[in-house]
Amino acid sequence: MIESAWAQAAIQLILLALVSLLVPASYRVIVGPTLPDRLGAVDLITTLLIGIIVMLALVESTQTFVDMAIALAAFAFIGTISIARYISEGRVF
Amino acid sequence: MAALVFGLFFCAVGVLGVVRLPDSLTRLHASGKVATLGLFGLLVGAALLMPSAWLRLLALGLFVLLTSPVATHAIAASVYRRREIVEELAVADASTAEADITAIDATGVLSRSRIQDIIEAQERALRYHKSNARPKRDRR
Numbered sequence: 001m002i003e004s005a006w007a008q009a010a011i012q013l014i015l016l017a018l019v020s021l022l023v024p025a026s027y028r029v030i031v032g033p034t035l036p037d038r039l040g041a042v043d044l045i046t047t048l049l050i051g052i053i054v055m056l057a058l059v060e061s062t063q064t065f066v067d068m069a070i071a072l073a074a075f076a077f078i079g080t081i082s083i084a085r086y087i088s089e090g091r092v093f
Numbered sequence: 094m095a096a097l098v099f100g101l102f103f104c105a106v107g108v109l110g111v112v113r114l115p116d117s118l119t120r121l122h123a124s125g126k127v128a129t130l131g132l133f134g135l136l137v138g139a140a141l142l143m144p145s146a147w148l149r150l151l152a153l154g155l156f157v158l159l160t161s162p163v164a165t166h167a168i169a170a171s172v173y174r175r176r177e178i179v180e181e182l183a184v185a186d187a188s189t190a191e192a193d194i195t196a197i198d199a200t201g202v203l204s205r206s207r208i209q210d211i212i213e214a215q216e217r218a219l220r221y222h223k224s225n226a227r228p229k230r231d232r233r
């Protein structure tokens with residue numbers, strides 16, 4: 001779908017950069033001094049993963065990956081909200 | 094392509110901020126930039142490069158634009174409430190220590206009944222804290 005080889009190479013470079021951005025984010029997950037820090041870093045990692053999946057959809061030029069990104073966004077929202085409620089209130093529901 | 098580079102730039106800046114900034118609330122501020130500007134730039138660039146999937150990409154972008162500030166706000170509220178709980182416990186500890194000192198001063202000797210009074214006051218304060226926390230949380 002993307003015909004020029006230059007654009008294809010640039011998209012793969014951006015994909016590589018996004019994947020390498022996962023490393024400092026997981027550093028914050030491991031080191032982060034408090035629990036909300038780790039939760040925010042996990043949320044950040046999920047956001048980066050959504051971007052990575054969209055870039056993969058561009059590389060493979062298939063639309064199915066975008067549906068997977070939507071599902072990942074929905075589940076990440078539910079998980080982040082429930083863990084934040086658990087941290088602040090001591091119970092989920 | 095320019096939108097993709099825009100999104101990648103904001104993703105990199107946000108991750109740099111999450112790693113380098115000193116406070117947890119400022120770190121949340123940086124990660125919010127990744128979720129809105131960075132990911133939305135990536136989605137706009139992808140929609141321009143792959144025009145057949147623009148509706149799904151728009152749906153994904155709107156969903157992320159709606160939910161990510163809510164998630165960031167929930168995490169920030171948890172940071173705030175943790176800090177509030179820690180401050181309340183510090184205040185309770187200080188007041189019981191003060192009661193301790195005044196008990197010693199009044200009687201000269203710290204009698205067993207005064208110790209019982211102090212322990213009961215501490216338990217009452219803890220119970221008050223627990224019972225007070227629930228409705229304040231449910232009001233949200």
